[in-house]
Amino acid sequence: MGIKKRKIIELEDAVVKFAGDSGDGMQMSGAQFSDTSAFVGNDISTFPDYPSEIRAPQGTIAGVSGFQVRIGSKGIKTPGDRADVLVAMNPAALKTNLKWVKLGATIIIDSDSFDVKNYQKAGFNSDPLEDGTLDGFNVVRAPITYLNFTAVKELGLDSKTAEKTKNQFAVGILYWLFDRNLEYGEKFLDDRFKTKPVLAEANKKVLRAGYHYAETIETLESRFQIIHRGERKGKFRNITGNTAVAWGFIAASERSGRPLFLGSYPITPASEILQELAKRKQLGVKVFQAEDEIAGINSAIGASFAGNLGVTTTSGPGLALKSEALGLAVITEIPLVLVDVQRGGPSTGLPTKTEQGDLMQALYGRSGESPAVVIAASSPSDCFDYAYMACKIAIEHMTPVVLLTDGYLANGSELWNIPKIADLPPIVPPIVPDNTPDFKPYRRDPQKLNRFWAIPGQEGLRHRIGSLEKEDVTGYVSHDPLNHEKMVRLREEKVQRVANYVPELKVWGEPTGDLLAVGWGGTYGAMISAVEELQQQGKSISLAQFNYLKPLPRNTEAVLKGFRKIIICELNMGQFAMYLSALYPQFKYLRYNKIQGLPFMIEELKRKFNQVLEGKE
Amino acid sequence: MITKNDTSSSQPVLTRNDFKLDQPVKWCAGCGDYAILSAVQNALPEIGMKKEDIVFVSGIGCSSRFPYYINTYGFHGLHGRAAAVATGIKIANPMLSVWIVTGDGDSMAIGGNHFIHILRRNIDVNILIFNNKIYGLTKGQYSPTSPKGLITKTSPDGTIEPPFIPGELAMGAQGTFFARALDTEPKQMTDIFIKAAQHDGTSVVEILQNCVIFNNKIHQEITGKDVKDDRVIYLEHGKPMIFGVEHDKGLVLRDFGLQVVRIGENGIAEKDLLVHDAFTPDIALHYLLTRMTYPEFPVATGVIRSFPCEPYDQALERQVIRSMEESRIKTLEGLINTGNVWQL
Ligand SMILES: Cc1ncc(C[n+]2csc(CCOP(=O)(O)OP(=O)(O)O)c2C)c(N)n1
Ligand code: SF4
Numbered sequence: 023m024g025i026k027k028r029k030i031i032e033l034e035d036a037v038v039k040f041a042g043d044s045g046d047g048m049q050m051s052g053a054q055f056s057d058t059s060a061f062v063g064n065d066i067s068t069f070p071d072y073p074s075e076i077r078a079p080q081g082t083i084a085g086v087s088g089f090q091v092r093i094g095s096k097g098i099k100t101p102g103d104r105a106d107v108l109v110a111m112n113p114a115a116l117k118t119n120l121k122w123v124k125l126g127a128t129i130i131i132d133s134d135s136f137d138v139k140n141y142q143k144a145g146f147n148s149d150p151l152e153d154g155t156l157d158g159f160n161v162v163r164a165p166i167t168y169l170n171f172t173a174v175k176e177l178g179l180d181s182k183t184a185e186k187t188k189n190q191f192a193v194g195i196l197y198w199l200f201d202r203n204l205e206y207g208e209k210f211l212d213d214r215f216k217t218k219p220v221l222a223e224a225n226k227k228v229l230r231a232g233y234h235y236a237e238t239i240e241t242l243e244s245r246f247q248i249i250h251r252g253e254r255k256g257k258f259r260n261i262t263g264n265t266a267v268a269w270g271f272i273a274a275s276e277r278s279g280r281p282l283f284l285g286s287y288p289i290t291p292a293s294e295i296l297q298e299l300a301k302r303k304q305l306g307v308k309v310f311q312a313e314d315e316i317a318g319i320n321s322a323i324g325a326s327f328a329g330n331l332g333v334t335t336t337s338g339p340g341l342a343l344k345s346e347a348l349g350l351a352v353i354t355e356i357p358l359v360l361v362d363v364q365r366g367g368p369s370t371g372l373p374t375k376t377e378q379g380d381l382m383q384a385l386y387g388r389s390g391e392s393p394a395v396v397i398a399a400s401s402p403s404d405c406f407d408y409a410y411m412a413c414k415i416a417i418e419h420m421t422p423v424v425l426l427t428d429g430y431l432a433n434g435s436e437l438w439n440i441p442k443i444a445d446l447p448p449i450v451p452p453i454v455p456d457n458t459p460d461f462k463p464y465r466r467d468p469q470k471l472n473r474f475w476a477i478p479g480q481e482g483l484r485h486r487i488g489s490l491e492k493e494d495v496t497g498y499v500s501h502d503p504l505n506h507e508k509m510v511r512l513r514e515e516k517v518q519r520v521a522n523y524v525p526e527l528k529v530w531g532e533p534t535g536d537l538l539a540v541g542w543g544g545t546y547g548a549m550i551s552a553v554e555e556l557q558q559q560g561k562s563i564s565l566a567q568f569n570y571l572k573p574l575p576r577n578t579e580a581v582l583k584g585f586r587k588i589i590i591c592e593l594n595m596g597q598f599a600m601y602l603s604a605l606y607p608q609f610k611y612l613r614y615n616k617i618q619g620l621p622f623m624i625e626e627l628k629r630k631f632n633q634v635l636e637g638k639e
Numbered sequence: 640m641i642t643k644n645d646t647s648s649s650q651p652v653l654t655r656n657d658f659k660l661d662q663p664v665k666w667c668a669g670c671g672d673y674a675i676l677s678a679v680q681n682a683l684p685e686i687g688m689k690k691e692d693i694v695f696v697s698g699i700g701c702s703s704r705f706p707y708y709i710n711t712y713g714f715h716g717l718h719g720r721a722a723a724v725a726t727g728i729k730i731a732n733p734m735l736s737v738w739i740v741t742g743d744g745d746s747m748a749i750g751g752n753h754f755i756h757i758l759r760r761n762i763d764v765n766i767l768i769f770n771n772k773i774y775g776l777t778k779g780q781y782s783p784t785s786p787k788g789l790i791t792k793t794s795p796d797g798t799i800e801p802p803f804i805p806g807e808l809a810m811g812a813q814g815t816f817f818a819r820a821l822d823t824e825p826k827q828m829t830d831i832f833i834k835a836a837q838h839d840g841t842s843v844v845e846i847l848q849n850c851v852i853f854n855n856k857i858h859q860e861i862t863g864k865d866v867k868d869d870r871v872i873y874l875e876h877g878k879p880m881i882f883g884v885e886h887d888k889g890l891v892l893r894d895f896g897l898q899v900v901r902i903g904e905n906g907i908a909e910k911d912l913l914v915h916d917a918f919t920p921d922i923a924l925h926y927l928l929t930r931m932t933y934p935e936f937p938v939a940t941g942v943i944r945s946f947p948c949e950p951y952d953q954a955l956e957r958q959v960i961r962s963m964e965e966s967r968i969k970t971l972e973g974l975i976n977t978g979n980v981w982q983l
């Protein structure tokens with residue numbers, strides 16, 4: 023056959039980035055490649071990076087859609103800082119992604135798309151394939167557009183449809199490059215185009231064409247092999263944060279016996295939770311797409327009053343609209359979970375980008391003294407656990423809970439070790455038995471301080487609750503000054519006592535040392551990766567990543583006390599730092615903040631931590 | 640299909656006293672709200688529901704204090720948002736009889752969006768709008784139903800806004816039930832509330848209510864004892880549209896519009912008058928009747944429209960039950976172990 027034997031390069035992990043026009047199928051290609059990698063036993067972490075315009079003009083920077091996946095032998099916690107392999111379907115995709123590519127990386131390019139008009143549209147002054155821009159990279163220039171048409175010619179597709187399969191050519195090259203079995207890729211296409219067998223056939227043809235092309239050309243000097251450790255055991259699937267949240271809710275509904283009701287209004291990047299739950303009627307889930315966010319949360323409050331597990335999902339601008347009703351859930355002491363998938367703000371801001379700018383809004387963005395439990399998930403798959411815990415706390419403590427995730431967790435994915443639902447901690451709703459003598463709606467549990475749930479339809483428990491201040495125990499409307507102060511303090515104390523029922527703060531590394539890196543929520547992957555790398559170099563650094571934000575874990579102060587320096591890293595201007603400074607003013611907090619709509623990179627965190635360790639902050 | 644008016648004989652007979660509370664009612668003396676409360680307490684024993692299956696939901700306003708005064712389950716929510724809370728309750732448990740009590744400001748201003756959408760969806764709840772054409776609780780600012788020119792605290796020179804007619808809005812939003820009642824007519828109110836409860840879908844009852852403090856006698860021009868019979872027509876399904884002290888005036892349809900005629904004049908007899916059909920799906924005549932204003936016309940009261948149509952909550956319940964029956968996936972455990980799962 024004349025195919026020359028290539029060098030095999032063994033890698034612990036590799037980062038692959040797919041980039042093209044938003045119509046180029048980059049998200050699908052990414053999913054296909056990562057699914058296959060997971061199937062052969064790699065650990066994976068993915069992150070799509072798509073524009074807020076649905077189809078910005080072709081070939082423009084604004085229209086570039088990307089999908090990054092990191093595959094590795096084990097312990098992959100982020101989709102990676104920089105790419106080892108970049109697929110750039112046009113000059114704009116190259117332009118936007120070149121700065122995120124490792125030196126020496128392999129760049130696969132559709133050379134047919136690099137004409138003068140296109141590279142100028144992308145903002146290149148001269149042809150980047152010729153002017154030295156790509157010096158130092160291993161560039162594979164494949165005439166993908168042409169070869170794609172040739173591959174599907176005999177199927178007689180119209181040119182628009184044929185155009186849509188060209189991503190598979192690049193995917194084919196990658197399958198060869200990483201020695202992936204084509205069968206998995208073909209099966210993915212069969213599933214994806216179940217109802218359109220012609221398209222499935224066309225895509226498969228192109229996939230094979232790309233693979234064989236890679237096999238024959240000279241530019242590809244070597245192939246990559248991800249070291250296989252086979253350390254993971256169990257049943258896994260790839261899961262995004264948004265899906266994990268939706269499933270966490272269903273799990274909580276099953277374990278608590280309370281039917282799940284979602285009242286929500288679509289908003290990026292939270293809509294997939296609404297969409298996923300809308301598909302789950304077979305599990306008894308009721309979804310109400312409301313006329314706005316206000317109706318969404320109010321309907322969830324109504325559903326909870328009527329005995330359902332009422333939840334609502336949104337992003338920052340929607341949280342603003344829901345704040346009045348969140349206060350209503352606080353004063354009526356109704357179980358409610360509100361998910362805020364944070365995005366860049368303020369206002370409409372950066373709808374498709376990630377940020378941690380809503381912490382203060384979640385903690386304090388309401389009228390009056392209005393305490394709610396606030397928790398945050400820290401990886402795509404643990405969104406399941408924290409959605410579950412949010413429901414457990416809401417129900418057992420009769421309180422609204424705000425669950426913060428972010429665009430990075432919501433759309434990113436990773437392998438999830440599928441749990442047994444029966445192994446999840448039980449959820450016991452504090453429901454009042456029918457005809458309880460002398461029932462009073464605001465009588466409380468002496469330990470948790472929660473009131474009890476009496477549900478319309480239950481006999482002998484008719485009562486009235488609402489947004490006006492309540493008299494202690496009876497729940498009657500009361501304007502009494504001392505009663506008000508008592509109720510404000512009771513509601514706060516009830517939330518504080520949640521700390522007795524949630525895990526303590528974990529420290530990754532030694533409990534004492536030179537530097538404690540502090541993060542919260544979705545930055546976990548980058549934080550732990552950076553901290554572990556420095557620990558391996560013998561540096562005295564540990565990590566505390568917060569998931570429980572209000573109330574803070576019981577041992578927070580004890581953890582902070584153990585370190586000479588504390589640095590709080592956030593994707594905002596320092597909201598958590600401000601919060602900790604207010605609650606524990608005895609410590610000095612250094613800050614590291616990034617507000618670019620992008621997650622932390624491991625290398626920038628390491629650089630900062632090293633500076634601090636060397637006393638050069 | 641879920642039937643809410645299941646009058647099974649095993650239920651104890653209820654009376655208005657079952658719905659009274661020992662808490663003080665705190666509306667101003669002489670407020671029209673008292674009469675409405677009383678009429679509701681008279682209606683509830685007649686709707687065939689157990690008392691624990693009835694829920695009153697409200698927004699904010701004088702009118703919205705209503706749930707605190709009636710012995711059912713009650714939820715007093717936020718200004719304008721009762722429709723959304725009630726929607727959640729009804730979807731969660733379609734067997735409940737859910738009532739919304741709201742004001743003209745609560746439902747037409749801040750809650751206008753929710754008002755039109757609950758109607759469009761046809762959620763099976765009953766909405767009682769206490770229309771006093773003023774903001775009572777906040778002490779006398781004009782509302783979206785205040786007549787043009789009304790002088791209030793926020794319109795010292797008279798309002799320059801044309802008012803909403805709630806029924807017009809209800810029908811524009813594809814409402815399936817609309818009725819109008821007077822706070823001065825307790826028997827009619829009770830009867831209308833019972834009919835509202837019986838309707839499958841969103842029932843809107845606008846009650847012309849007097850606020851003695853901030854908008855006293857705003858409806859007097861038509862509801863005054865001495866003038867009412869000539870200025871109000873009480874519509875009943877299947878009956879000719881007759882009104883007047885002498886029972887001698889009626890309505891006919893002419894030149895694409897309604898016209899008031901006198902029986903005995905120009906050869907008009909009772910048989911020439913329109914006969915009210917509340918149940919027809921055709922909205923045209925209901926719309927014209929709703930829009931009638933004094934002095935050109937009598938103001939229409941009674942059940943103007945009652946067109947039964949599957950409510951949202953029942954349709955959703957049906958979809959849920961069907962997919963639970965048809966799907967092979969019965970639990971979350973089943974779902975998460977289906978599809979792309981890898982055993983490593
Ligand atoms: C968010 C919010 N905005 C404003 C108010 C103040 N407010 C309370 S009731 C009301 C108007 C009530 O008028 P209406 O609905 O006609 O009820 P009425 O008191 O006349 O029965 C207003 C403006 C509020 N409680 N909440
Ligand atoms: S202010 Fe008007 S509407 Fe409110 S209670 Fe007094 S009379 Fe009734």
Ligand SMILES: [Mg+2]
Pocket residue numbers: 700742743744769770771772773774775782
């Ligand atoms: Mg009013």
